[in-house]
Amino acid sequence: xxxxxxxxxxxxxxxxxxxxxxxxxxxxxxxxxxxxxxxxxxxxxxxxxxxxxxxxx
Amino acid sequence: xxxxxxxxxxxxxxxxxxxxxxxxxxxxxxxxxxxxxxxxxxxxxxxxxxxxxxxxxxxxxxxxxxxxxxxxxxxxxxxxxxxxxxxxxxxxxxxxxxxxxxxxxxxxxxxxxxxxxxxxxxxxxxxxxxxxxxxxxxxxxxxxxxxxxxxxxxxxxxxxxxxxxxxxxxxxxxxxxxxxxxxxxxxxxxxxxxxxxxxxxxxxxxxxxxxxxxxxxxxxxxxxxxxxxxxxxxxxxxxxxxxxxxxxxxxxxxxxxxxxxxxxxxxxxxxxxxxxxxxxxxxxxxxxxxxxxxxxxxxxxxxxxxxxxxxxxxxxxxxxxxxxxxxxxxxxxxxxxxxxxxxxxxxxxxxxxxxxxxxxxxxxxxxxxxxxxxxxxxxxxxxxxxxxxxxxxxxxxxxxxxxxxxxxxxxxxxxxxxxxxxxxxxxxxxxxxxxxxxxxxxxxxxxxxxxxxxxxxxxxxxxxxxxxxxxxxxxxxxxxxxxxxxxxxxxxxxxxxxxxxxxxxxxxxxxxxxxxxxxxxxxxxxxxxxxxxxxxxxxxxxxxxxxxxxxxxxxxxxxxxxxxxxxxxxxxxxxxxxxxxxxxxxxxxxxxxxxxxxxxxxxxxxxxxxxxxxxxxxxxxxxxxxxxxxx
Numbered sequence: 001x002x003x004x005x006x007x008x009x010x011x012x013x014x015x016x017x018x019x020x021x022x023x024x025x026x027x028x029x030x031x032x033x034x035x036x037x038x039x040x041x042x043x044x045x046x047x048x049x050x051x052x053x054x055x056x057x
Numbered sequence: 058x059x060x061x062x063x064x065x066x067x068x069x070x071x072x073x074x075x076x077x078x079x080x081x082x083x084x085x086x087x088x089x090x091x092x093x094x095x096x097x098x099x100x101x102x103x104x105x106x107x108x109x110x111x112x113x114x115x116x117x118x119x120x121x122x123x124x125x126x127x128x129x130x131x132x133x134x135x136x137x138x139x140x141x142x143x144x145x146x147x148x149x150x151x152x153x154x155x156x157x158x159x160x161x162x163x164x165x166x167x168x169x170x171x172x173x174x175x176x177x178x179x180x181x182x183x184x185x186x187x188x189x190x191x192x193x194x195x196x197x198x199x200x201x202x203x204x205x206x207x208x209x210x211x212x213x214x215x216x217x218x219x220x221x222x223x224x225x226x227x228x229x230x231x232x233x234x235x236x237x238x239x240x241x242x243x244x245x246x247x248x249x250x251x252x253x254x255x256x257x258x259x260x261x262x263x264x265x266x267x268x269x270x271x272x273x274x275x276x277x278x279x280x281x282x283x284x285x286x287x288x289x290x291x292x293x294x295x296x297x298x299x300x301x302x303x304x305x306x307x308x309x310x311x312x313x314x315x316x317x318x319x320x321x322x323x324x325x326x327x328x329x330x331x332x333x334x335x336x337x338x339x340x341x342x343x344x345x346x347x348x349x350x351x352x353x354x355x356x357x358x359x360x361x362x363x364x365x366x367x368x369x370x371x372x373x374x375x376x377x378x379x380x381x382x383x384x385x386x387x388x389x390x391x392x393x394x395x396x397x398x399x400x401x402x403x404x405x406x407x408x409x410x411x412x413x414x415x416x417x418x419x420x421x422x423x424x425x426x427x428x429x430x431x432x433x434x435x436x437x438x439x440x441x442x443x444x445x446x447x448x449x450x451x452x453x454x455x456x457x458x459x460x461x462x463x464x465x466x467x468x469x470x471x472x473x474x475x476x477x478x479x480x481x482x483x484x485x486x487x488x489x490x491x492x493x494x495x496x497x498x499x500x501x502x503x504x505x506x507x508x509x510x511x512x513x514x515x516x517x518x519x520x521x522x523x524x525x526x527x528x529x530x531x532x533x534x535x536x537x538x539x540x541x542x543x544x545x546x547x548x549x550x551x552x553x554x555x556x557x558x559x560x561x562x563x564x565x566x567x568x569x570x571x572x573x574x575x576x577x578x579x580x581x582x583x584x585x586x587x588x589x590x591x592x593x594x595x596x597x598x599x600x601x602x603x604x605x606x607x608x609x610x611x612x613x614x615x616x617x618x619x620x621x622x623x624x625x626x627x628x629x630x631x632x633x634x635x636x637x638x639x640x641x642x643x644x645x646x647x648x649x650x651x652x653x654x655x656x657x658x659x660x661x662x663x664x665x666x667x668x669x670x671x672x673x674x675x676x677x678x679x680x681x682x683x684x685x686x687x688x
Contacts, residue, residue, distance in 0.1 A: 006290075016131055020357040020358055041161070
């Protein structure tokens with residue numbers, strides 16, 4: 001199949017594409033799910049991260 | 058460098074500079090998004106994760122390994138997508154983000170230390186990162202350097218230093234800021250470059266099925282050294298089996314390739330990605346699970362287009378080099394001699410006219426040529442001379458033509474490598490030969506982009522390991538000194554990576570990457586998974602698993618695995634034996650990756666010790682999971 005003799009290789013070629021398709025389908029199904037309010041701890045975390053990176057520079 | 062090259066480079070740099078500047082002005086860093094309560098665009102998030110994940114190591118290093126071992130490497134692409142994107146984004150991303158923000162952890166060692174309330178964990182993890190991540194950084198730098206060497210045809214050391222200078226300038230000038238937009242831009246350029254590459258490769262070889270068929274038909278050309286370890290052709294998996302104790306060396310070796318491919322490359326790298334400290338931190342910079350869900354779409358496609366293309370193109374390069382390659386050039390010498398050194402296995406160097414008869418006798422025959430437009434003496438290129446080679450002299454002052462009819466690994470043998478070939482140069486040579494020159498330059502730029510984004514996050518992780526995780530923990534303060542120590546850490550890591558890159562050229566990229574990924578998985582993965590999902594995991598359980606994983610992995614690399622033990626040489630020096638495998642054990646153990654043994658043991662130790670030791674206080678555990686629970 002596809003010029004490839006070993007079914008193991010055909011399988012992994014197909015699985016690579018299937019895994020990508022799984023990612024696409026999963027992402028689209030859950031496109032609008034999982035939104036959360038940004039809490040104070042998230043903002044504090046981001047501020048500290050920003051300061052630390054700027055310090056490092 | 059000709060005019061076209063200069064124009065392409067200038068246009069490219071102006072475009073990237075302009076877009077990068079525009080993006081930087083408007084979107085700034087991932088942290089800015091969070092501070093403002095907005096969400097990073099999912100495409101930007103996924104491309105930036107991808108650009109951090111994928112580098113010259115995956116494309117040049119593992120692409121070259123695929124040229125040697127074949128399409129079986131696509132199993133790694135499957136793991137990269139399924140484990141590295143799907144499992145990581147869907148199952149690990151959100152808990153890491155919530156726990157990281159809740160515990161105010163900014164590095165991987167800090168996250169684990171706060172979860173298990175242990176300063177030892179923080180310092181030990183940071184030490185492992187600082188000591189071993191230069192190995193991975195070296196792999197990325199060598200990948201970039203090999204490409205520069207191939208495209209501009211300069212000596213390897215010069216390519217390494219030039220690339221190191223670019224990296225240093227980028228890191229110092231602000232690459233550490235982790236500007237997601239520029240990372241995403243680099244990711245987008247890589248995506249376009251790889252898609253053009255795979256389309257052109259299939260087109261050149263006559264289409265999807267015809268290209269594979271051509272490769273299948275070449276299975277009788279696999280070198281003897283590879284068939285001896287189980288290579289059955291580039292479109293077949295290697296021979297699978299497990300040697301019995303006492304088997305003759307030749308019989309025992311026939312399963313080696315399967316174990317190298319599956320245990321070291323596919324599982325070592327495929328699973329190891331889950332415990333990569335710099336990727337763990339990436340998850341903390343997203344706003345919510347929604348961002349991760351959306352990023353899965355681009356991530357899955359991106360990784361397929363990166364490693365999938367690299368491995369397919371790497372394998373198909375055999376068919377191209379053997380059937381299609383024609384080098385239009387100016388022939389210089391049809392019998393140029395390269396000397397492999399006194400033992401016949403050293404680095405090949407051109408033989409001077411006045412060389413001794415002994416040197417000339419052991420030298421190997423190559424054809425030397427120049428490409429059109431290259432006139433300097435140092436622009437000489439070499440290709441191995443074989444009976445199948447066809448040479449056509451140009452008529453009426455036209456260009457000469459060489460048809461080498463070689464497989465990829467034989468095509469990679471040239472000045473500076475050994476007669477074994479150098480897989481790290483195959484993808485650069487293929488792109489330089491099969492693609493138009495302008496594409497080679499664009500591709501080089503996209504590879505450099507890939508390397509930059511990976512390297513900047515690697516050096517950031519190394520720097521914070523020393524500054525934040527070690528220095529601040531020992532001195533109990535955050536000060537200007539810790540900033541200085543972070544910078545010093547980056548500098549030391551950079552110098553270590555470049556020094557190693559200079560010392561160990563040849564077939565090193567994939568090995569170094571796999572070693573680091575395997576070490577991270579064995580040492581960190583049980584603790585990370587337990588920390589996120591198992592409340593009963595104790596501090597002693599976590600420390601035991603990290604120590605057992607690290608020591609087990611190191612012991613296996615130094616004393617058991619034939620490739621690493623042989624390369625390091627400690628086993629031979631201390632015990633007088635190549636590996637410590639006893640005669641009653643299967644010789645196949647010598648090619649089994651450390652990960653296969655040390656990760657299960659580390660997992661088991663984490664569980665058993667946790668169940669036997671005092672749990673962390675209920676209030677501490679409640680506090681740690683507060684962030685995750687509050688959803």
